[in-house]
Amino acid sequence: MLLASQTMKSLKSLIMDMQFDLLKYIMILMVKSSDGATTLARAVSVCSVFMKVAEDADILKAVSFDNVSVTYRYELFQQTNGLLYRCAQVGNEAARYLLAKIVLVSSSQLLPRITKSEPKQILWGRRHAMYEVRHIKIPRDDAMAAAFMPHFLPDQACSTRGLGQTGLLHWELVRKFLYQCTTLDFTEMHPHLNRYIDYFTERQSQCNHILHCVINKMCHHAYRVxxxxxxxxxxxxxxxxxxxxxxxxxxxxxxxxxxxxVGRIPEANEEQGFASxxxxxxxxxxxxxxxxxxxxxxxxxxxxxxxxxxxxxxxxxxxxxxxxxxxxxx
Structure with a gap:
Protein backbone atom coordinates (compact mmCIF):
# COMPACT_ATOMS: atom_id res chain seq x y z
CA MET A 1 0.00 0.00 0.00
CA LEU A 2 2.82 2.38 0.88
CA LEU A 3 4.62 1.60 -2.37
CA ALA A 4 1.45 2.20 -4.39
CA SER A 5 0.85 5.52 -2.63
CA GLN A 6 4.40 6.66 -3.34
CA THR A 7 4.03 5.64 -6.99
CA MET A 8 0.83 7.67 -7.34
CA LYS A 9 2.47 10.72 -5.79
CA SER A 10 5.45 10.46 -8.11
CA LEU A 11 3.15 10.16 -11.14
CA LYS A 12 1.17 13.23 -10.07
CA SER A 13 4.34 15.25 -9.55
CA LEU A 14 5.58 14.13 -12.97
CA ILE A 15 2.33 15.27 -14.59
CA MET A 16 2.40 18.62 -12.78
CA ASP A 17 5.99 19.25 -13.92
CA MET A 18 5.13 18.66 -17.59
CA GLN A 19 5.02 21.59 -19.98
CA PHE A 20 1.52 22.63 -21.02
CA ASP A 21 2.10 21.95 -24.73
CA LEU A 22 3.43 18.45 -24.06
CA LEU A 23 0.56 17.58 -21.73
CA LYS A 24 -1.92 19.01 -24.23
CA TYR A 25 -0.44 16.87 -27.02
CA ILE A 26 -0.68 13.73 -24.86
CA MET A 27 -4.29 14.47 -23.96
CA ILE A 28 -5.26 15.07 -27.60
CA LEU A 29 -3.88 11.64 -28.50
CA MET A 30 -5.75 10.17 -25.54
CA VAL A 31 -9.17 11.69 -26.36
CA LYS A 32 -9.00 10.72 -30.04
CA SER A 33 -9.42 7.04 -29.18
CA SER A 34 -12.83 5.41 -29.48
CA ASP A 35 -13.29 5.74 -25.69
CA GLY A 36 -11.95 9.29 -25.66
CA ALA A 37 -14.92 10.90 -23.91
CA THR A 38 -14.96 8.29 -21.13
CA THR A 39 -11.19 8.47 -20.69
CA LEU A 40 -11.23 12.26 -20.44
CA ALA A 41 -14.05 12.23 -17.89
CA ARG A 42 -12.10 9.81 -15.71
CA ALA A 43 -8.86 11.78 -16.08
CA VAL A 44 -10.33 15.12 -14.98
CA SER A 45 -11.97 13.47 -11.98
CA VAL A 46 -8.66 12.25 -10.52
CA CYS A 47 -6.26 15.06 -11.39
CA SER A 48 -6.74 18.83 -11.18
CA VAL A 49 -4.05 19.40 -13.81
CA PHE A 50 -6.01 17.35 -16.32
CA MET A 51 -9.11 19.37 -15.43
CA LYS A 52 -7.37 22.65 -16.31
CA VAL A 53 -5.88 21.36 -19.55
CA ALA A 54 -9.18 19.76 -20.58
CA GLU A 55 -10.72 23.24 -20.92
CA ASP A 56 -8.54 23.88 -23.97
CA ALA A 57 -10.64 24.23 -27.13
CA ASP A 58 -8.34 22.00 -29.21
CA ILE A 59 -8.77 19.13 -26.76
CA LEU A 60 -12.54 19.53 -26.55
CA LYS A 61 -12.77 19.61 -30.34
CA ALA A 62 -10.76 16.37 -30.63
CA VAL A 63 -12.79 14.30 -28.14
CA SER A 64 -14.24 11.14 -29.68
CA PHE A 65 -17.78 10.06 -28.79
CA ASP A 66 -17.78 6.82 -30.82
CA ASN A 67 -18.75 4.57 -27.92
CA VAL A 68 -21.08 7.02 -26.18
CA SER A 69 -24.79 6.21 -26.25
CA VAL A 70 -27.43 8.73 -25.18
CA THR A 71 -30.33 6.29 -25.53
CA TYR A 72 -30.33 5.27 -21.88
CA ARG A 73 -30.11 7.74 -19.00
CA TYR A 74 -30.07 10.62 -21.45
CA GLU A 75 -30.88 13.00 -18.57
CA LEU A 76 -27.19 12.82 -17.61
CA PHE A 77 -26.44 14.82 -20.78
CA GLN A 78 -29.00 17.57 -20.08
CA GLN A 79 -26.33 19.76 -18.50
CA THR A 80 -24.82 22.89 -20.00
CA ASN A 81 -21.64 22.42 -17.94
CA GLY A 82 -21.20 18.82 -19.07
CA LEU A 83 -18.52 17.51 -21.40
CA LEU A 84 -20.90 16.91 -24.32
CA TYR A 85 -22.26 20.47 -24.31
CA ARG A 86 -18.81 22.07 -23.92
CA CYS A 87 -17.39 19.99 -26.78
CA ALA A 88 -20.32 20.95 -28.99
CA GLN A 89 -19.79 24.64 -28.23
CA VAL A 90 -16.24 24.61 -29.62
CA GLY A 91 -17.30 22.84 -32.82
CA ASN A 92 -16.93 19.11 -32.07
CA GLU A 93 -19.15 17.59 -34.80
CA ALA A 94 -19.66 14.24 -33.05
CA ALA A 95 -20.76 16.04 -29.89
CA ARG A 96 -23.24 18.16 -31.85
CA TYR A 97 -24.74 15.07 -33.44
CA LEU A 98 -25.34 13.49 -30.03
CA LEU A 99 -26.59 16.79 -28.63
CA ALA A 100 -29.20 16.90 -31.39
CA LYS A 101 -30.57 13.61 -30.04
CA ILE A 102 -30.75 15.10 -26.55
CA VAL A 103 -32.67 18.10 -27.92
CA LEU A 104 -35.14 15.79 -29.65
CA VAL A 105 -35.73 13.68 -26.55
CA SER A 106 -36.00 16.79 -24.38
CA SER A 107 -38.73 18.19 -26.63
CA SER A 108 -40.60 14.91 -26.14
CA GLN A 109 -40.21 15.26 -22.40
CA LEU A 110 -41.60 18.80 -22.39
CA LEU A 111 -44.59 18.09 -24.60
CA PRO A 112 -47.59 17.91 -22.23
CA ARG A 113 -49.34 15.15 -24.15
CA ILE A 114 -46.60 12.59 -23.38
CA THR A 115 -47.93 9.61 -21.45
CA LYS A 116 -46.25 6.60 -19.98
CA SER A 117 -47.84 4.12 -22.41
CA GLU A 118 -47.44 5.33 -25.99
CA PRO A 119 -49.85 4.41 -28.81
CA LYS A 120 -48.52 2.59 -31.81
CA GLN A 121 -47.33 4.81 -34.63
CA ILE A 122 -49.59 5.27 -37.65
CA LEU A 123 -48.01 5.53 -41.08
CA TRP A 124 -49.94 6.36 -44.25
CA GLY A 125 -53.23 5.29 -42.68
CA ARG A 126 -52.12 1.86 -41.44
CA ARG A 127 -50.14 0.38 -38.60
CA HIS A 128 -46.57 -0.56 -39.36
CA ALA A 129 -45.40 -3.69 -37.56
CA MET A 130 -41.81 -2.52 -37.23
CA TYR A 131 -42.91 0.60 -35.36
CA GLU A 132 -44.03 -1.50 -32.42
CA VAL A 133 -40.74 -1.20 -30.58
CA ARG A 134 -39.84 0.08 -27.15
CA HIS A 135 -38.79 3.70 -27.34
CA ILE A 136 -36.87 5.77 -24.85
CA LYS A 137 -38.76 6.08 -21.58
CA ILE A 138 -39.63 9.66 -20.69
CA PRO A 139 -39.56 10.47 -16.96
CA ARG A 140 -42.37 12.58 -15.53
CA ASP A 141 -40.03 15.07 -13.88
CA ASP A 142 -39.21 17.59 -16.62
CA ALA A 143 -37.47 20.22 -14.45
CA MET A 144 -34.03 19.43 -15.86
CA ALA A 145 -35.29 19.50 -19.45
CA ALA A 146 -37.11 22.79 -18.81
CA ALA A 147 -33.84 24.37 -17.64
CA PHE A 148 -31.86 22.77 -20.47
CA MET A 149 -33.91 23.57 -23.58
CA PRO A 150 -33.88 27.42 -23.36
CA HIS A 151 -30.12 27.34 -24.04
CA PHE A 152 -30.91 26.36 -27.64
CA LEU A 153 -33.26 29.26 -28.33
CA PRO A 154 -31.87 32.22 -30.34
CA ASP A 155 -31.65 34.80 -27.54
CA GLN A 156 -30.26 32.42 -24.91
CA ALA A 157 -27.84 30.64 -27.29
CA CYS A 158 -26.22 33.92 -28.32
CA SER A 159 -25.97 35.34 -24.80
CA THR A 160 -24.32 32.27 -23.23
CA ARG A 161 -21.59 31.63 -25.79
CA GLY A 162 -18.04 32.54 -24.82
CA LEU A 163 -14.91 33.42 -26.74
CA GLY A 164 -14.26 30.93 -29.55
CA GLN A 165 -17.65 29.30 -29.01
CA THR A 166 -20.64 29.16 -31.32
CA GLY A 167 -24.29 29.39 -30.41
CA LEU A 168 -26.12 26.06 -30.41
CA LEU A 169 -29.53 26.66 -31.98
CA HIS A 170 -31.95 23.77 -31.77
CA TRP A 171 -32.89 23.76 -35.47
CA GLU A 172 -29.23 23.77 -36.56
CA LEU A 173 -28.56 20.71 -34.41
CA VAL A 174 -31.65 18.89 -35.70
CA ARG A 175 -30.76 19.79 -39.29
CA LYS A 176 -27.31 18.28 -38.69
CA PHE A 177 -28.98 15.14 -37.40
CA LEU A 178 -31.14 14.89 -40.54
CA TYR A 179 -28.06 15.30 -42.74
CA GLN A 180 -25.95 12.65 -41.00
CA CYS A 181 -28.30 10.16 -39.35
CA THR A 182 -28.18 6.48 -40.19
CA THR A 183 -31.38 4.53 -40.77
CA LEU A 184 -31.02 2.99 -37.31
CA ASP A 185 -30.63 6.36 -35.59
CA PHE A 186 -33.49 7.85 -37.58
CA THR A 187 -35.97 5.10 -36.74
CA GLU A 188 -34.96 5.37 -33.09
CA MET A 189 -35.46 9.16 -33.03
CA HIS A 190 -38.54 9.22 -35.29
CA PRO A 191 -41.14 9.57 -32.48
CA HIS A 192 -39.09 12.36 -30.91
CA LEU A 193 -38.74 14.14 -34.25
CA ASN A 194 -42.52 14.22 -34.54
CA ARG A 195 -42.85 15.62 -31.03
CA TYR A 196 -40.09 18.14 -31.72
CA ILE A 197 -42.17 19.36 -34.67
CA ASP A 198 -45.24 19.67 -32.44
CA TYR A 199 -43.20 21.43 -29.76
CA PHE A 200 -41.72 24.13 -32.02
CA THR A 201 -44.50 24.59 -34.61
CA GLU A 202 -48.19 25.29 -34.31
CA ARG A 203 -50.14 22.06 -34.36
CA GLN A 204 -52.66 21.61 -37.20
CA SER A 205 -50.82 24.26 -39.21
CA GLN A 206 -49.71 23.64 -42.79
CA CYS A 207 -45.99 23.58 -42.01
CA ASN A 208 -46.63 21.20 -39.10
CA HIS A 209 -48.58 18.85 -41.36
CA ILE A 210 -45.97 18.91 -44.16
CA LEU A 211 -43.09 18.25 -41.78
CA HIS A 212 -44.89 15.29 -40.25
CA CYS A 213 -45.56 13.86 -43.73
CA VAL A 214 -41.96 14.08 -44.95
CA ILE A 215 -40.54 12.78 -41.65
CA ASN A 216 -42.95 9.82 -41.63
CA LYS A 217 -42.18 9.02 -45.26
CA MET A 218 -38.46 9.15 -44.54
CA CYS A 219 -38.97 6.79 -41.61
CA HIS A 220 -40.96 4.41 -43.80
CA HIS A 221 -38.05 4.12 -46.24
CA ALA A 222 -35.56 3.88 -43.38
CA TYR A 223 -37.34 0.74 -42.16
CA ARG A 224 -37.35 -0.60 -45.72
CA VAL A 225 -33.58 -0.11 -45.92
CA VAL A 262 -6.93 -50.83 -54.11
CA GLY A 263 -3.44 -49.50 -54.66
CA ARG A 264 -2.40 -45.98 -55.59
CA ILE A 265 -4.64 -43.74 -57.69
CA PRO A 266 -2.78 -42.83 -60.90
CA GLU A 267 -1.71 -39.19 -61.06
CA ALA A 268 -2.75 -36.93 -63.89
CA ASN A 269 -0.29 -34.93 -65.94
CA GLU A 270 -0.63 -32.20 -68.56
CA GLU A 271 -0.82 -34.67 -71.48
CA GLN A 272 -3.18 -37.20 -69.90
CA GLY A 273 -5.53 -34.71 -68.27
CA PHE A 274 -7.56 -36.21 -65.41
CA ALA A 275 -6.95 -39.75 -64.27
CA SER A 276 -9.56 -42.03 -65.84
Missing part, protein backbone atom coordinates in the same frame (compact mmCIF):
# COMPACT_ATOMS: atom_id res chain seq x y z
CA UNK A 226 -33.07 -1.90 -42.62
CA UNK A 227 -35.36 -4.74 -43.66
CA UNK A 228 -33.63 -5.18 -47.03
CA UNK A 229 -30.24 -5.25 -45.33
CA UNK A 230 -31.38 -7.92 -42.89
CA UNK A 231 -32.97 -10.05 -45.63
CA UNK A 232 -29.93 -9.66 -47.87
CA UNK A 233 -27.47 -10.65 -45.15
CA UNK A 234 -29.57 -13.63 -44.09
CA UNK A 235 -30.03 -14.88 -47.66
CA UNK A 236 -26.34 -14.57 -48.48
CA UNK A 237 -25.50 -16.44 -45.27
CA UNK A 238 -27.87 -19.29 -46.20
CA UNK A 239 -26.55 -19.50 -49.76
CA UNK A 240 -22.95 -19.59 -48.60
CA UNK A 241 -23.78 -22.20 -45.98
CA UNK A 242 -25.50 -24.38 -48.58
CA UNK A 243 -22.57 -23.92 -50.94
CA UNK A 244 -20.07 -25.03 -48.29
CA UNK A 245 -22.21 -28.07 -47.45
CA UNK A 246 -22.24 -29.24 -51.07
CA UNK A 247 -18.53 -28.72 -51.53
CA UNK A 248 -17.78 -30.58 -48.31
CA UNK A 249 -20.07 -33.43 -49.37
CA UNK A 250 -18.17 -34.02 -52.61
CA UNK A 251 -14.82 -33.65 -50.91
CA UNK A 252 -15.79 -36.33 -48.39
CA UNK A 253 -17.10 -38.51 -51.20
CA UNK A 254 -13.86 -38.22 -53.13
CA UNK A 255 -11.77 -39.03 -50.07
CA UNK A 256 -13.97 -42.04 -49.34
CA UNK A 257 -13.49 -43.37 -52.88
CA UNK A 258 -9.75 -42.87 -52.64
CA UNK A 259 -9.61 -44.87 -49.41
CA UNK A 260 -11.62 -47.71 -50.98
CA UNK A 261 -9.40 -47.95 -54.06
CA UNK A 277 -10.64 -43.49 -62.52
CA UNK A 278 -11.66 -40.06 -61.22
CA UNK A 279 -12.67 -38.21 -64.39
CA UNK A 280 -16.47 -38.28 -64.00
CA UNK A 281 -16.45 -37.18 -60.37
CA UNK A 282 -13.88 -34.41 -60.87
CA UNK A 283 -15.71 -33.07 -63.87
CA UNK A 284 -18.98 -32.97 -61.93
CA UNK A 285 -17.21 -31.38 -58.96
CA UNK A 286 -15.81 -28.58 -61.12
CA UNK A 287 -19.18 -27.97 -62.75
CA UNK A 288 -20.85 -27.81 -59.35
CA UNK A 289 -18.15 -25.47 -58.11
CA UNK A 290 -18.52 -22.95 -60.93
CA UNK A 291 -22.32 -23.19 -60.98
CA UNK A 292 -22.62 -22.66 -57.24
CA UNK A 293 -20.27 -19.69 -57.31
CA UNK A 294 -22.23 -18.14 -60.18
CA UNK A 295 -25.57 -18.61 -58.40
CA UNK A 296 -24.14 -17.26 -55.16
CA UNK A 297 -22.93 -14.03 -56.70
CA UNK A 298 -26.04 -13.69 -58.86
CA UNK A 299 -28.23 -13.77 -55.74
CA UNK A 300 -25.92 -11.37 -53.97
CA UNK A 301 -26.07 -9.03 -56.95
CA UNK A 302 -29.88 -9.06 -57.03
CA UNK A 303 -30.19 -8.30 -53.34
CA UNK A 304 -27.50 -5.64 -53.55
CA UNK A 305 -29.37 -3.98 -56.42
CA UNK A 306 -32.62 -3.98 -54.41
CA UNK A 307 -30.84 -2.55 -51.40
CA UNK A 308 -29.31 0.24 -53.46
CA UNK A 309 -32.72 1.10 -54.91
CA UNK A 310 -34.35 1.29 -51.48
CA UNK A 311 -31.39 3.25 -50.15
CA UNK A 312 -31.72 5.75 -53.00
CA UNK A 313 -35.38 6.29 -52.13
CA UNK A 314 -34.40 6.92 -48.51
CA UNK A 315 -31.82 9.52 -49.57
CA UNK A 316 -34.40 11.24 -51.78
CA UNK A 317 -36.73 11.43 -48.79
CA UNK A 318 -33.86 12.84 -46.72
CA UNK A 319 -33.33 15.63 -49.27
CA UNK A 320 -37.05 16.48 -49.28
CA UNK A 321 -37.22 16.44 -45.48
CA UNK A 322 -34.23 18.79 -45.15
CA UNK A 323 -35.70 21.14 -47.77
CA UNK A 324 -39.01 21.32 -45.87
CA UNK A 325 -37.17 21.71 -42.58
CA UNK A 326 -35.13 24.62 -43.98
CA UNK A 327 -38.33 26.27 -45.18
CA UNK A 328 -39.89 26.13 -41.71
CA UNK A 329 -36.66 26.86 -39.78
CA UNK A 330 -34.63 29.17 -42.09
Missing amino acids: RASEQVSMEHVRLVRERFREKIQYFRDRRQSRQRNQ VDFTEREFYLQLNSSAVYNLYACMGDFESDRWEVGLQFEECRINAIACFDHVFP
